[in-house]
Amino acid sequence: MNFFTDLEGQNNRPAHVASWSLVALLLAAVFWFGFSRLGYRFAWGTIYDYRMNFLKGYGQTLLISLFALVFSIILGVLFGLGQSSRILPFRYLSRFYVELVRGTPLLVQILIFFYVIANAAGLHNRFVVGVLIMALFSGAYIAEIIRGGVDSVGETQRETAKSLGFSPFQTYLYVIFPQVITRILPSLAGQLASLIKDSSLLSVIAIKEFTMAAREMNANTFSTMEAYIPLAIGYLILTVPISRLTRYLERKFSYET
Amino acid sequence: MKLELDNLSKHFGELKVLDRVSLTLEDVHALVLIGPSGGGKTTLLRLIAGLEKPDGGGLIINDHPIEFFSEESLREYRKRIGMVFQAYNLFPHLTALQNITLPLVKVHGYNESKALEEALILLERFHLADQAHKKPAMLSGGQKQRIAICRAVAIRPEFLLLDEPTSALDPEYTSEVLDLIGELRDEGMRLILVTHEMGFARQASDYILFVGDGGLIAQGTPIDLFEKQRDERVNRFFNKVLKYN
Numbered sequence: 001m002n003f004f005t006d007l008e009g010q011n012n013r014p015a016h017v018a019s020w021s022l023v024a025l026l027l028a029a030v031f032w033f034g035f036s037r038l039g040y041r042f043a044w045g046t047i048y049d050y051r052m053n054f055l056k057g058y059g060q061t062l063l064i065s066l067f068a069l070v071f072s073i074i075l076g077v078l079f080g081l082g083q084s085s086r087i088l089p090f091r092y093l094s095r096f097y098v099e100l101v102r103g104t105p106l107l108v109q110i111l112i113f114f115y116v117i118a119n120a121a122g123l124h125n126r127f128v129v130g131v132l133i134m135a136l137f138s139g140a141y142i143a144e145i146i147r148g149g150v151d152s153v154g155e156t157q158r159e160t161a162k163s164l165g166f167s168p169f170q171t172y173l174y175v176i177f178p179q180v181i182t183r184i185l186p187s188l189a190g191q192l193a194s195l196i197k198d199s200s201l202l203s204v205i206a207i208k209e210f211t212m213a214a215r216e217m218n219a220n221t222f223s224t225m226e227a228y229i230p231l232a233i234g235y236l237i238l239t240v241p242i243s244r245l246t247r248y249l250e251r252k253f254s255y256e257t
Numbered sequence: 258m259k260l261e262l263d264n265l266s267k268h269f270g271e272l273k274v275l276d277r278v279s280l281t282l283e284d285v286h287a288l289v290l291i292g293p294s295g296g297g298k299t300t301l302l303r304l305i306a307g308l309e310k311p312d313g314g315g316l317i318i319n320d321h322p323i324e325f326f327s328e329e330s331l332r333e334y335r336k337r338i339g340m341v342f343q344a345y346n347l348f349p350h351l352t353a354l355q356n357i358t359l360p361l362v363k364v365h366g367y368n369e370s371k372a373l374e375e376a377l378i379l380l381e382r383f384h385l386a387d388q389a390h391k392k393p394a395m396l397s398g399g400q401k402q403r404i405a406i407c408r409a410v411a412i413r414p415e416f417l418l419l420d421e422p423t424s425a426l427d428p429e430y431t432s433e434v435l436d437l438i439g440e441l442r443d444e445g446m447r448l449i450l451v452t453h454e455m456g457f458a459r460q461a462s463d464y465i466l467f468v469g470d471g472g473l474i475a476q477g478t479p480i481d482l483f484e485k486q487r488d489e490r491v492n493r494f495f496n497k498v499l500k501y502n
Contacts, residue, residue, distance in 0.1 A: 156342070156344065156346050157346070157348065159308060159346075160342065160346040160348070162308065162332075162335065163306060163307075163308060163335055163342075164335070164336075164340075164360040164364060164408075164412075165332055165333075165335045165336035165360065165364040165365075165412075166360070166363065166364060167332065170363055170364070174359060174363055175348055178350045179348075179349065179350045182350070
């Protein structure tokens with residue numbers, strides 16, 4: 001009986017289950033060993049006292065991520081296409097934006113946006129600030145995803161549209177975008193997962209999202225593990241389904257050439 | 258159709274693909290361009306299609322000069338001609354039927370039902386109705402090219418340009434595509450065809466241009482070109498392409 005290798009054309013389900021369990025067990029053993037050396041005494045009761053904080057924070061993280069995703073898609077389309085715009089100031093604005101945001105740490109962006117830009121603009125609603133920061137951050141990555149998607153629709157497609165008398169705008173609308181959307185859906189889903197995790201950094205400017213709930217509980221009760229382990233599980237509950245969705249979308253659209 | 262080239266030039270860097278080519282054809286129905294690879298026949302066809310801009314000279318079709326430097330006027334011109342590419346270039350996200358109806362609706366202002374009707378008549382006629390709702394990835398090369406030809410003729414073009422329409426096909430599909438082109442020709446569709454199919458060129462054309470070395474090496478009716486001419490370069494080309502025919 002073969003328990004360790006995946007053979008082509010064979011449905012070897014028991015082997016997959018066995019290997020999956022083996023890895024899970026090994027991980028559990030490592031963690032169990034680590035915690036036993038630490039001699040940590042868990043006091044799970046504390047998290048129960050903070051449950052409302054956690055739930056509200058979870059909701060905030062979800063809301064911030066979803067709003068930020070919508071705005072970052074708008075920014076991504078604008079600046080993704082802007083990078084090859086004929087209007088030169090717009091082209092260079094797009095390139096500066098993408099390079100600056102992708103080339104600097106999110107933490108720095110959060111602090112600068114919060115203490116400099118938001119402050120100067122008189123923007124004090126932290127939820128709005130959080131959404132804006134995450135949208136600006138994620139928008140630069142989506143701009144690159146969209147630029148790559150548009151570039152991947154070959155020159156021949158554009159030329160064919162041209163030969164049929166389509167205007168450049170019609171070419172984008174009817175020929176390029178429909179193909180780009182199916183191609184970039186998996187990457188966009190992945191970007192949502194990143195947004196959810198990256199929004200945890202917003203806790204440094206005291207936005208009451210999921211990670212902030214854990215930080216607060218830790219600061220008040222010193223129950224570090226009881227705060228951060230549920231936090232990790234909370235993020236996984238969101239990101240694992242998204243990553244499954246990403247794989248599904250990749251398979252679904254892979255037939256297109 | 259009347260075709261005039263007036264000192265037409267096209268360069269790619271140092272390479273002069275077309276160098277001051279002049280020609281006047283009064284009333285040609287089926288013009289075939291032949292010649293060695295890289296000799297400029299596809300470039301000439303793409304100039305006629307309004308997809309390339311010349312580096313000098315002009316192009317006059319049916320007494321209308323093509324205005325290469327007005328994108329607006331070029332687009333109006335492209336709307337009136339049909340173009341078929343070597344690699345079919347169907348839109349992969351659309352079904353065969355949608356590939357035909359999209360330009361009709363969006364470029365030519367047909368309403369959906371009229372466009373559908375026109376497209377279905379064409380597909381029916383060329384025995385492609387069963388493929389109407391398939392995407393290009395599910396079609397054979399021959400089917401793809403025949404649908405691409407339907408897309409090009411659906412707009413009722415003044416003339417049809419075909420750039421090596423059978424070069425990417427398996428031999429078994431070549432004849433079904435050539436049959437279709439021949440059928441269109443017999444109905445009076447004007448066409449300009451770049452091809453390596455010498456048999457078809459000879460049978461279907463009423464005038465042939467042999468393009469190479471930056472210009473027209475030879476030209477004439479099929480009989481002139483295949484039987485009477487004596488140019489060394491043309492003979493060498495025929496010897497090569499006809500070696501195994």
